[in-house]
Amino acid sequence: MLSIRNLQSGYGRIQALHGIDVDVAEGEIITLIGANGAGKTTLLMTICGKPRASQGEIVFEGEEITRLPTFQIARRGIAHAPEGRRIFPRMTVRENLQMGAAVTPPQYFTDDLDRVLTLFPRLRERLDQRGGTLSGGEQQMLAIGRALMGRPRLLMLDEPSLGLAPLVVRQIFQIIREINREQKVTVFLVEQNAFHALKLAHRAYVMVNGRIAMSGTGEQLLADPAVRAAYLEGGHPAAEETEEAR
Structure with missing residues (x-):
């Protein structure tokens, strides 16, 4: 590849x-x-x-x-979740995920959002919360989720x-394994x-x-x-x- x-x-x-x-x-x-x-x-x-x-x-x-x-x-x-997460702290979780979807056709957005929120249920609870108020683990989930919204191979x-x-x-590494095995x-x-x-x-x-x-x-x-x-x-x-x- x-x-x-x-x-x-x-x-x-x-x-x-x-x-x-x-x-x-x-x-x-x-x-x-x-x-x-x-x-x-x-x-x-x-x-x-x-x-x-x-x-x-x-x-x-x-x-x-x-x-x-x-x-x-x-x-x-190709999607990149950078070191230090680099989410947009003043944007909501939803808006951060929308930024990740900027490189994909809009008709995929709803399905991709549901897929990311199924993978990271914590983010579903915080969709309207600003990214900068999330915990470190939640911000990392958001950074990975934002990258996945680009439908990367x-x-x-x-x-x-x-x-x-x-x-x-341990949770993050388990999620990485699931992204690889289940989402291919x-x-x-x-x-x-x-x-x-x-x-x-x-x-x-x-x-x-x-x-x-x-x-x-x-x-x-x-x-x-x-x-x-x-x-x-x-x-x-x-x-x-x-x-x-x-």
């Missing part, structure tokens, strides 16, 4: 991505993990067209989209668990919570200093000593595993 080859990108004279190669097959959940500043967010934003790739190519469903404007990329079926999620309580984190949406997930992300992923990549350092199945990387030492041991994986088993 998505093929990235020798991708280079950055901000002005600062190069953030150095020859990235990534593949995402239809129906997969792909996870990208790495430390802060590794270039994960830059990769997702470059796929969306901002910043623009300085070298390499991005091919989505057989079409090169490297130079397309962001709105045309969205219309081709590829959903890119940037740090969906950031700043959330453990119980809410391919997911490209950037996440610092390596334990949950790798448990969820079909395949995964590790990014270090703007380069892909490792790749494999989620299970392979979860068991890899180098990955555990770098991304799991500091996060008390034993406690996470115990919690997951409950």
Whole structure:
């Protein structure tokens, strides 16, 4: 579905991505993990067209989209729920979801809204509430729901668990699994919570200093000593595993 080859990108004279190669097959959940500043967010934003790739190519469903404007990329079926949620705080939940539907024909709106509200029942209760008054977990649900209103075939999620309580984190990851399995949406997930992300992923990549350092199945990387030492041991994986088993 998505093929990235020798991708280079950055901000002005600062190069953030150095020859990235990534593949995402239809129906997969792909996870990208790495430390802060590794270039994960830059990769997702470059796929969306901002910043623009300085070298390499991005091919989505057989079409090169490297130079397309962001709105045309969205219309081709790629949606992005960015880091930090970036909802419109003064708009209501309903208005935020309407913004997500801007790239789709209006006749789909009612069905898509019902689908999102079925997935996130909490949002149905808060349709007329301003986004800025929601809890952190509810805002993350709104950010994902807004992205789904664009009817994506590829959903890119940037740090969906950031700043959330453990119980809410488990709920968000369960929802991501449901979006993939039940709604047949391919997911490209950037996440610092390596334990949950790798448990969820079909395949995964590790990014270090703007380069892909490792790749494999989620299970392979979860068991890899180098990955555990770098991304799991500091996060008390034993406690996470115990919690997951409950």
